[in-house]
Amino acid sequence: MAQFVDWDLAAATAGALGKSGPRVSYAEATDVVGDLRRLTEEAARHVADYTGLRAQVSHPPVRVVDRRDWAAANIAGLREVIGPLVGRLAGDKRPGALTEAIGSRLTGVQAGTVLAYLSGRVLGQYEVFSGDPGQLLLVAPNIVEVERKLGADPHDFRLWVCLHEVTHRTQFTAVPWMRAYFLGEVQAFVDASSGAEEALLDRLRRGVGTLADAIRDPESRTSVLDLVQTPGQRAVLDRLTALMTLLEGHAEFVMDGVGPQVIPSVDRIRAAFNRRREAGNPLEKAIRRLLGVDVKMRQYAEGRKFVHGVVERVGMEGFNKVFGSPLTLPRIEELGDPDAWVARVHGPAGPLPSAG
Numbered sequence: 365m366a367q368f369v370d371w372d373l374a375a376a377t378a379g380a381l382g383k384s385g386p387r388v389s390y391a392e393a394t395d396v397v398g399d400l401r402r403l404t405e406e407a408a409r410h411v412a413d414y415t416g417l418r419a420q421v422s423h424p425p426v427r428v429v430d431r432r433d434w435a436a437a438n439i440a441g442l443r444e445v446i447g448p449l450v451g452r453l454a455g456d457k458r459p460g461a462l463t464e465a466i467g468s469r470l471t472g473v474q475a476g477t478v479l480a481y482l483s484g485r486v487l488g489q490y491e492v493f494s495g496d497p498g499q500l501l502l503v504a505p506n507i508v509e510v511e512r513k514l515g516a517d518p519h520d521f522r523l524w525v526c527l528h529e530v531t532h533r534t535q536f537t538a539v540p541w542m543r544a545y546f547l548g549e550v551q552a553f554v555d556a557s558s559g560a561e562e563a564l565l566d567r568l569r570r571g572v573g574t575l576a577d578a579i580r581d582p583e584s585r586t587s588v589l590d591l592v593q594t595p596g597q598r599a600v601l602d603r604l605t606a607l608m609t610l611l612e613g614h615a616e617f618v619m620d621g622v623g624p625q626v627i628p629s630v631d632r633i634r635a636a637f638n639r640r641r642e643a644g645n646p647l648e649k650a651i652r653r654l655l656g657v658d659v660k661m662r663q664y665a666e667g668r669k670f671v672h673g674v675v676e677r678v679g680m681e682g683f684n685k686v687f688g689s690p691l692t693l694p695r696i697e698e699l700g701d702p703d704a705w706v707a708r709v710h711g712p713a714g715p716l717p718s719a720g
Contacts (some may be wrong), residue, residue: 370472371443377476378435382483385431385505386512393504397428400502400522407526408534410622415531416680417538417687426500431483434503438479441493445550488529490536492543500533502526514636520629527622531615539687549604556596606696610686613667617675620668666699673702678710685709 388396404426412418429437487506492498502525511521536542623630674683686692686709698705 368446368468368471369442369475370468371439373469373472374476374479375436375439377473378439378479378483379432379476381477381480382431382435383480386509388505388508396504396508399519400428400504400507400526401426403519403523403526404500404502404530406626407523407530410626411527411530411534411618414618414622414680415534416684417534419534419537420540421497421537423497423533423537424499426502428502428504430505431503434486434489434501435476435479435483437491437494437499437501438489439475441491442475444495445493445547487525490529490532492536492546497540497543498533498536500529502529510637510640514633514640516633516636517629520627521633524619524623524627524630524633527619528615531618532611535611535614535687541690542687545690546604546607549600549607553597553600553604556594556600602696603693606694606699609667609699610670610694611667612664613669613671616664616668617671670694670699670702670705674706677702677706682706682710 427433427437483503484506486503487510488500488502490498490500507522507525508518510516511518514521620634623634627633671683674686678685686694686705688709692709694705698708
């Protein structure tokens with residue numbers, strides 16, 4: 365199999381370049397971990413009651429991790445998915461051993477550089493690559509660092525974060541087909557490369573390199589979207605964008621719906637966090653654009669508006685038909701037109717039955 369990334373080197377690079385977390389004593393760290401685990405369970409009850417969604421598959425308990433462990437978990441997941449895809453792309457067209465070794469080590473350093481940067485920014489994640497049905501990760505040092513910078517009440521801020529991340533876990537465990545659908549779309553993106561295997565691998569390498577370079581040079585103007593070359597890939601990207609916009613918007617809608625009921629300082633936290641999202645030095649803004657974080661920020665707003673519009677029209681139970689099957693997911697053009705989705709899925713005769 366072609367070795368696209370030296371994953372061990374990526375992990376070592378991420379660990380070496382990742383910033384240390386905020387200063388906390390051993391007792392404080394132990395309290396934070398215990399608090400996040402308890403609040404995850406509390407958030408799960410709130411999310412289930414608010415959405416009406418219940419896990420249909422068992423899931424592992426939350427993992428409270430540091431920055432190095434977060435990077436390692438993502439490397440393990442990417443190794444599981446990217447390795448087989450690259451092997452399929454390359455087939456028998458193996459480069460020379462020296463060329464392969466140099467290329468994979470370079471990409472490993474670049475991937476590790478990107479993950480080191482992200483490891484200091486991510487508060488939580490539902491990671492779906494490394495196993496079925498996925499695992500919920502909460503990055504304790506980042507949560508503590510942000511709550512201190514915002515001057516937020518620690519209990520309130522941690523529960524607020526847990527509401528968002530637990531909603532993502534609920535989406536994938538209450539909708540058992542979701543993970544397979546997502547991974548299938550990733551596979552479809554690769555398949556849509558129109559047989560240009562070598563060109564796609566080269567673009568992937570350049571894309572990873574572009575992100576790593578941007579961390580050192582904020583003047584870089586290349587976007588990761590430049591990797592999208594074929595009409596087939598653009599069509600898949602539209603479906604993935606619609607899915608991610610739905611999932612992020614749903615999580616925002618739930619945390620804003622539950623928050624005022626259980627988090628006294630939620631309005632202050634939301635206002636401060638939004639200011640943090642919009643701020644950033646030139647380097648951070650460049651990285652956000654290149655990594656697609658700016659797109660994700662728009663997904664939060666657009667997706668939340670879609671979910672709100674649908675719930676306003678057909679209620680939460682009616683909205684949950686969105687999870688009935690891949691066919692009931694919103695199309696990208698419906699995200700800005702909830703009426704169109706309602707008309708297609710519910711129709712004049714009433715709601716469609718859930719696929720089962």
